[in-house]
Amino acid sequence: MTSARGLVAAQSARFTSLDPLLPSAVEPPTDGHVITAALADGARVAGVISHKTYEEHSTIRLWSTAHVWELLPLVGSSQGMDALLTRFRRHLDTHQPDDEDSACVVHWPSRDTRAARAFLDHGLVPLSVLAVRLRTPQPRVPRTLTIRRATPHDLDSVLELSLAELEYSSFVGGTIVRPEARAVKQRALAERLANASPIWLAERDGIAVALAECAIVSSEPGTMAATRLPRGRWGYVNCVSVLPGARGTGIGQQLVAYAHQELHRMGAVGTYLYYNPPNPLSSVFWPRQGYRPLWTVWEVRPAAALR
Ligand SMILES: CC(C)(COP(=O)(O)OP(=O)(O)OC[C@H]1O[C@@H](n2cnc3c(N)ncnc32)[C@H](O)[C@@H]1OP(=O)(O)O)[C@@H](O)C(=O)NCCC(=O)NCCS
Structure with missing residues (x-):
């Protein structure tokens, strides 16, 4: 991911303009599977798919499926979420996740409505939100x-x-x-x-x-x-x-x-x-x-x- 740093900087700027309470974007971890996609205008987007299995009898399994495929998108300032999700789907085609106790997950800023459209189109649902309240x-x-x-x-x-x-x-x-x-x-x-x-x-x-x-x-x-x-x-x-x-x-x-x-x-x-x-x-x-x-x-x- 040669332009990862540029994408992180552009994504941070996107976050700030969307919502002043969002922290800066960070580089995704290196221990996942990297996916990339080219957009019609020549721009490239990237993401890391992290695959986790949570232990039986762990508290996390009370709110999560046992197997989780999480996408950490790096789309910078582009509207590349749809292209990235298409790559995510293609990655699953080659890995065939057949366990019923499994999920695909993406955490994304709530106010990014353009990305929300892409998530809905790919069958993802807004199952929970992290909500904040400042000391007032x-x-x-x-x-x-x-x-x-x-x-x-x-x-x-x-x-x-x-x-x-x-x-x-x-x-x-x-x-x-x-x-x-x-x-x-x-x-x-x-x-x-x-x-x-x-x-x-x-x-x-x-x-x-x-x-x-x-x-x-x-x-x-x-x-x-x-x-x-x-x-x-x-x-x-x-x-x-x-x-x-x-x-x-x-x-x-x-x-x-x-x-x-x-x-x-x-x-x-x-x-x-x-x-x-x-x-x-x-x-x-x-x-x-x-x-x-x-x-x-x-x-x-x-x-x-x-x-
Ligand atoms: C969510 C929960 C904690 C709220 O506590 P509560 O004692 O029922 O809520 P309150 O009576 O204090 O209501 C506060 C406000 O919530 C809203 N509210 C509460 N019950 C509501 C109901 N049945 N329908 C619509 N609004 C309701 C009202 O707007 C109310 O404000 P208002 O009285 O000024 O209009 C409680 O209903 C609960 O335990 N629910 C089941 C478990 C749960 O969902 N926990 C939260 C998980 S994140």
Whole structure:
């Protein structure tokens, strides 16, 4: 990829003009398969296809397929996404991904609508978005619930609320309720609670009715976060779940307002999360809490269904 540096620079400029919150483009990793395409005007575009298989019983398999073919496009300032996706399809023709538990994935700036057209034409769907909210004064939300930090003693409540979200999201997004889901979640949450991770419970009459499971993530040069977010400390809102019978009564709003306040107190410049556009609750809820899409995760399952 001789002109890779030029493409990276042009792609960074494209990102900046699309959305001021996008970080600069980076050179794709060297351990994937390089594809290139020539456009009608003579320009060339490139991309790297990375093929990963995630271990059984890993947390990642609760929201991802076992086998993932990810395209990292380097299209610079061109409208070359369609040509690159055609090459991606051709690459799959020679590798025949026949596993049903597989996907083709591309992360791309949400505001790049020209590229969105190409993704749709090739059978990819906007299965989730990475949405951000900068630290801004928020209207005071009157508190009617007890909100407190979860401890290892709360594992059962935290697990049930987390599984309720997993189940709901499995109907409207990429989440998969695998047979080992409970055991995998239990192990991960026990570890997070033991490490005093920023996890909060909202209680009504002493009963846990909602969960906000969060983390602090640093976007520094060389980190994965830096390829997605502006520099700085960020609050990551991993899972918010309100008990099924209690949804739509203002509990989520109260808990999230509290979590924002605490994450900012810990130094977060902003907060981010993933939600599924087909989720009729979260797709309304998160924009109401001040979030907006930065990256869209385009996906097609199984991988062989890429057009
Ligand atoms: C998404 C969720 C956390 C929101 O919490 P909630 O307590 O139900 O939401 P609230 O009652 O605080 O509602 C806040 C806003 O969201 C929107 N909203 C909530 N429920 C809604 C519904 N049933 N239909 C449309 N909008 C709704 C409303 O706009 C509301 O704002 P408003 O009252 O000012 O109009 C909760 O519904 C939930 O756990 N859903 C299932 C799991 C899930 O999807 N988690 C998020 C994954 S990213």
